[in-house]
Amino acid sequence: MAEIALKIEEWKKIYKEVIKVTSEEEIAYLKKPTVATVQKFKELKEEDQYKALAFIFKECVLEDKVYEDEFILSASKSLLEKIPKAVESTISKEVGVDEIKKSAALVRHYFNKDPYAMPIDEFHQLVGEALWLQEYKNKQLEMTLSNVLVKTFANNSF
Structure with missing residues (x-):
């Protein structure tokens, strides 16, 4: 238990915040995604929502472990609920666009x-x-x- 506490403190120094997601069998520690990660997630989501959720989990998970697919999808959804919603991006002169x-x-x-x-x-x-x-x-x-x-x-x- 002390070992994971030390890891969490190290991650907090690097990422400022560590998000713990749990299920009955699994625990994952995640960092918040970067803007580039969120943008790539949105692009992937248009093609395949499950692939996009797996992508954002893979980009944000801090431990190199094997997780069940169902947990990955659930954890990704939890992570997305914890970040502010951003507007789609492209450059346009229109107000409220890009x-x-x-x-x-x-x-x-x-x-x-x-x-x-x-x-x-x-x-x-x-x-x-x-x-x-x-x-x-x-x-x-x-x-x-x-x-x-x-x-x-x-x-x-x-």
């Missing part, structure tokens, strides 16, 4: 990090911060332009 890629671009721009390699919850946190920064910069630009226009046209009398 949000993952747009959000990833903001994270790369403001924080110089690869959004596809980070855990999904960290990605969502940085997206929120990037959106705040973008809004702040827009307000600063608006105030600057207002000041320039006031100074330019206030001194001219017609």
Whole structure:
């Protein structure tokens, strides 16, 4: 028991959070998927839901053990319930479309990090911060332009 506790502590140092999924016979320890893993899962899900669930389990399981297929599917579903839902991704100018890629671009721009390699919850946190920064910069630009226009046209009398 002490050995698994040490492993869990090591995993937490690397992955920040370890998710324990259990059934009557089996236990699995999982990390949260990266953005790239979730994106690949969504692609696979369109072709074969079971293959997609097996993929996400394989990508996130922390122990190299053999698990029953039924447990893998159940554990994958449990894992997916624990992560925030993301919007499908492709780049488009339309509002509300392609949000993952747009959000990833903001994270790369403001924080110089690869959004596809980070855990999904960290990605969502940085997206929120990037959106705040973008809004702040827009307000600063608006105030600057207002000041320039006031100074330019206030001194001219017609």
